[in-house]
Amino acid sequence: MQETGKIRHLNGKLLIAMPSMGDPRFARSVIFMCAHSEEGAMGLVVNKPAPDLKFNDLLEQLNIKSGNDARDIRVHMGGPVEHGRGFVLHSRDYDISDATLEVDDLFGMTATLDILEDISTGNGPENCLLALGYAGWGPGQLEGEIQANGWLTCDANFDLVFRRGDGDKWQAALASIGISPSFLSSAGGNA
Secondary structure: OOEEOOOOOOOEEEEEEEOOOOHHHHHHEEEEEEEEOOOEEEEEEOOEEOOOOHHHHHHOOOOOOOOOOOOOOOOOEEEEEEEEEEEEEEEEOOOOOOOOOEEEOOEEEEEOOOHHHHOOOOOOOOOOOEEEEEEEEEEOOHHHHHHOOOOEEEEHHHHHHHOHHHHHHHHHHHHHHHOHHHHHHOOOOOO
């Protein structure tokens, strides 16, 4: 993890919503952090599927032909900001020069139609998920929420982000840092 001043950069990490999370939009959320700096933070919720929206339906709405090699990837509600915009979180085996954000050695994020076209023809990344919208924080906002016990953090891994069922990701993220949900309380306190 990189340190700059007092900011602990969370790029490529997961945020795990605590039961005390005051915002119901983030209850039991797992958020993959794409960018975190002194200027703010941006992440994608990876465990809240978009109701009634399939990848092929989205391709059709965008007038993108689906080839025979296309696979149906999961579509998620990535967060409350710009929920009409799509972001593809993917493995680093895919890159579009000047369009892919290289989050870390394992994960990249691309938000152009090119990646959807490539996925539709079987030329996209091996591992990916599509998120509509994102979660965003202004300078210092996320740090304040973490200090107020709103979030825990853990390392991201392919299995948890791409392969595990959406309903299991929150508990799996907690388990990855040795915490059982039964030990969590929605009440916070100071010692």
